[in-house]
Amino acid sequence: MNPRDNERLTDVSPGTPMHALCSRYWLPAGLASDLPEPDGAPIRVRLLGRNLVAFRDSDGQVGMLDELCPHRRASLMLGQVRRGTIECIYHGWRFSVDGSIVEMPNCDDERLKQRYRANAYPVKEAGGFLWVYLGPKDAMPEFPMHEWMALPERNRHPRIIASRSNFVQVMEGLLDTTHLGVLHQDSLPRADGTVKVVNNTTRPASRFTAVSNSAKVPVVEVEERSFGIYAAAIREGMADGEAVRDVRITAYVAPFTIYVANGHVTLMIVPVDTETTHLYIVYWDPEKPFAEEPYRSDIERGTGTLPEVAERWGFSRETLGAPGTMSMANHWGQDRARMASGESFSGLELFAMEDAACTSSMGTVSDRQEMLVPADLAIVRMRRFLLAAADAVARGEAPPAFADAEAARHVGAVHTQIAPGEDWREAVAATATTTEEA
Ligand code: FES
Ligand SMILES: [Fe+2]
Structure with missing residues (x-):
C-alpha cells in the first residue's frame, strides 16, 4: 500500500478523512458501569484523538462534554x-449534560450566560456500553439497535481489551483467516478431541473447529454490501468421514464492527487515537446467561479475556503500557525453552497474547509494505471499502449504512458446511449469527 493511502486509512486525528468518517457513527465510549452512580466522579473518554469528560448527573443522565x-x-476531570x-x-x-451553563459566578452578564455553552455530545446507554455521537448534529444517524443490545443483561457479557496498535491493524487480524x-x-483440536484454553485447561473441540483449521489454504471470496463486506473462507475438508466444504463467513460493518463465526460474538474495534485501540467484545446468547457462571469464566478462559489476566498482561484500559506488562521489550513473555521442546509453537500464552504480540510487533501503525497473497483478500477489500467510505464522506456523500433497520438487526457471521455447487452467499441472504460453536 502506498504511504499516502496508508496514512489516510489509519490516521484518525481531528481534521483527517478517517476522523470525519468515524465521527458519522455512534461510537462505543466505555462501559455503562464506568459511571456507576449519579453524582459520582467524572471519567475521561478518549475517542478519535479527542478528550471528553463523561459524568452522570443527579438524575442519572449521562453527559459528555469536551x-x-x-x-x-x-480540565473538567477535576470538576x-x-x-x-x-x-x-x-x-x-456549572454545566448541564446538554452543555448549557447554569451558573457563572465570575460574570453577572446574563446575556453571556445565554450565549456561551460547552460542547456537549449526544449520549446513549445500550447493551452495557456508553455511546456517543461526535459528528455534525444535522447528519446524526439513528441509533443502531442490534439483536444483542435488546437482550436482558444476563444474556450478554461485554469486555473491553486495550491495545497499542492502530484500529485497522486490529481489524486486519480479525479478518485474517x-x-x-x-x-x-496450539489451540487447535488435539488427538483426544479437546482444545487447549488459557491456564492449560481444555474443553471439547467441535467438528467445525476441526475442519476450519485443517487446511492452511482456503479460497477467500468477498461480497460487498451497502454497509461493508461479507468475507467467506472456504475449505475442503473431512468431517466424520465425509468430504465437506466448510465456510466461515465474517461480516465487516464499516467503519469498525466485525462479526466472527465463533459463537455469538460482536467485535467493535474502536479508535481511541491513531496508535491506541479499544476492542469492545460482546459475547451474547439469546438463551444462555453468558453474564453468569459457569459461562462467564468459561468464555473468558477460552479467549484470554479473564480480567486478572488482562490486567497482568497490560490488556486492560488501566494497565495498557504499564511497567512490567507485556510488550516487545520483554518479547511478550515468549518462552523459547517451550518452543524448543515442542511444547508450545509460539512460546506465548495462547490466543490473546499471540494476536497482541504479532499485531503490535508491526509497529503501532504498520507501514503496509507487504507481499500479499490471495488468502489476504478479505483484508485488502476491507481496506479498500474503508478508504472509499472516507473519500465519499470527504466529497460530501453519505457514509456506508444498512439499507434499513431490519438489515442491521440481521447482520452477522455464519459458520456452515455446504455441498459442492452450493453458493455461500445464500447463507447470508437472511443472515442471523449462526454457528454450532458456543
Ligand atoms: S476555567 Fe472553568 S470556570 Fe474558569
Ligand atoms: Fe488471532
Whole structure:
C-alpha cells in the first residue's frame, strides 16, 4: 500500500478523512458501569484523538462534554458533579449534560450566560456500553439497535481489551483467516478431541473447529454490501468421514464492527487515537446467561479475556503500557525453552497474547509494505471499502449504512458446511449469527 493511502486509512486525528468518517457513527465510549452512580466522579473518554469528560448527573443522565472547560480551559476531570451539573473547580462555571451553563459566578452578564455553552455530545446507554455521537448534529444517524443490545443483561457479557496498535491493524487480524492454523495451532483440536484454553485447561473441540483449521489454504471470496463486506473462507475438508466444504463467513460493518463465526460474538474495534485501540467484545446468547457462571469464566478462559489476566498482561484500559506488562521489550513473555521442546509453537500464552504480540510487533501503525497473497483478500477489500467510505464522506456523500433497520438487526457471521455447487452467499441472504460453536 502506498504511504499516502496508508496514512489516510489509519490516521484518525481531528481534521483527517478517517476522523470525519468515524465521527458519522455512534461510537462505543466505555462501559455503562464506568459511571456507576449519579453524582459520582467524572471519567475521561478518549475517542478519535479527542478528550471528553463523561459524568452522570443527579438524575442519572449521562453527559459528555469536551474535557477542557470553555472558559479558561481547565480540565473538567477535576470538576465536581453535583446539583444536576458538572462544576469546574477553577471559577465555578456549572454545566448541564446538554452543555448549557447554569451558573457563572465570575460574570453577572446574563446575556453571556445565554450565549456561551460547552460542547456537549449526544449520549446513549445500550447493551452495557456508553455511546456517543461526535459528528455534525444535522447528519446524526439513528441509533443502531442490534439483536444483542435488546437482550436482558444476563444474556450478554461485554469486555473491553486495550491495545497499542492502530484500529485497522486490529481489524486486519480479525479478518485474517490463515493465521489461525499457524499462530494459534496450539489451540487447535488435539488427538483426544479437546482444545487447549488459557491456564492449560481444555474443553471439547467441535467438528467445525476441526475442519476450519485443517487446511492452511482456503479460497477467500468477498461480497460487498451497502454497509461493508461479507468475507467467506472456504475449505475442503473431512468431517466424520465425509468430504465437506466448510465456510466461515465474517461480516465487516464499516467503519469498525466485525462479526466472527465463533459463537455469538460482536467485535467493535474502536479508535481511541491513531496508535491506541479499544476492542469492545460482546459475547451474547439469546438463551444462555453468558453474564453468569459457569459461562462467564468459561468464555473468558477460552479467549484470554479473564480480567486478572488482562490486567497482568497490560490488556486492560488501566494497565495498557504499564511497567512490567507485556510488550516487545520483554518479547511478550515468549518462552523459547517451550518452543524448543515442542511444547508450545509460539512460546506465548495462547490466543490473546499471540494476536497482541504479532499485531503490535508491526509497529503501532504498520507501514503496509507487504507481499500479499490471495488468502489476504478479505483484508485488502476491507481496506479498500474503508478508504472509499472516507473519500465519499470527504466529497460530501453519505457514509456506508444498512439499507434499513431490519438489515442491521440481521447482520452477522455464519459458520456452515455446504455441498459442492452450493453458493455461500445464500447463507447470508437472511443472515442471523449462526454457528454450532458456543
Ligand atoms: S476555567 Fe472553568 S470556570 Fe474558569
Ligand atoms: Fe488471532
